[in-house]
Ligand code: SF4
């Protein structure tokens with residue numbers, strides 16, 4: 466990444482830097498018009514020492530909705546229609562009766578409770594169950610995405626200290642180097658909202674634009690994206706600039722140039738999908754759609770070649786069985802890709818060799834989804850300082866956290 470006009474995060478917890486993977490003061494939400502989406506069927510978790518004693522004193526029946534303990538937290542279920550504590554269908558009884566500070570910590574921190582961590586880094590991202598907006602500085606609405614305010618709230622809830630509620634980060638470079646690049650990306654994206662398009666913001670950070678563009682063109686050809694209608698870039702640019710830091714964290718195991726390629730391919734795929742219906746375009750829609758395609762993008766932009774069953778090059782490998790592919794054309798292509806990667810061929814090249822020109826796009830996507838999900842899980846498991854995204858966080862409900870990462874060229 467070329468631009469180094471940046472600074473490290475200003476926030477630290479337990480001597481670890483705390484990085485906010487979204488621009489400061491540009492996200493906003495409006496509970497009064499939302500209908501309490503986050504309080505309907507997702508459960509919540511409460512800290513056993515901070516808020517639980519007071520809650521059980523005031524609402525003793527709550528004890529019967531407990532599901533499990535996770536570290537110092539207890540998880541509770543609620544109904545699909547609404548939380549047992551949702552007053553009049555729109556406001557929280559706890560907040561109404563006991564005050565905001567007595568709300569379960571995960572509810573209080575929502576929607577900025579999507580936390581990822583490694584031994585020496587904490588990353589905060591938004592949770593897109595909440596229909597967050599992109600706030601214009603002159604809109605007159607209060608900004609609720611202030612890093613300083615969110616940090617204070619997180620400190621008070623105790624969530625930062627609770628590793629059982631964090632996604633696990635997979636980073637293959639020194640933390641300082643990784644973080645420096647991510648801060649640069651976030652700051653450039655922040656500066657460019659409303660001023661510059663997403664595509665040039667991202668490619669401008671790459672120290673090898675030719676390789677960057679070539680790699681994206683190859684991936685687009687293989688996915689057929691080069692032949693598809695796309696939503697005009699100007700409709701998505703500001704949304705993507707706001708989301709890019711969070712998307713980049715999803716590719717944290719890739720080197721910076723891989724992360725930049727992944728972001729560029731993300732734009733291409735999302736603009737194609739949203740050409741189906743641009744009425745659905747929103748930060749929330751883009752973030753949720755990204756979740757569904759992130760493993761494909763990872764597959765196309767990573768260069769990992771280590772694979773299970775290295776010694777066994779038969780198509781009937783464990784990897785292939787796990788993919789559970791029924792269609793012979795898709796299974797054959799998957800077998801070829803796996804065999805080529807086992808032989809050290811980078812995934813994009815392997816895909817180009819394995820996918821026959823006549824394969825329909827829908828079959829390609831099924832293949833890419835299966836390979837992307839399976840291989841990303843495997844590659845993450847192989848990374849020493851990491852593991853695959855935790856499932857425990859999802860078990861705690863969205864009020865706990867969910868999804869969920871360019872560097873100067875050295
Ligand atoms: S989903 Fe977001 S906007 Fe809706 S009630 Fe929850 S925090 Fe407020």
Ligand code: SF4
Pocket residue numbers: 503504505508509548549550551552556557558559560568569572864
């Ligand atoms: S804020 Fe939490 S406890 Fe309160 S109603 Fe919503 S889900 Fe229930």
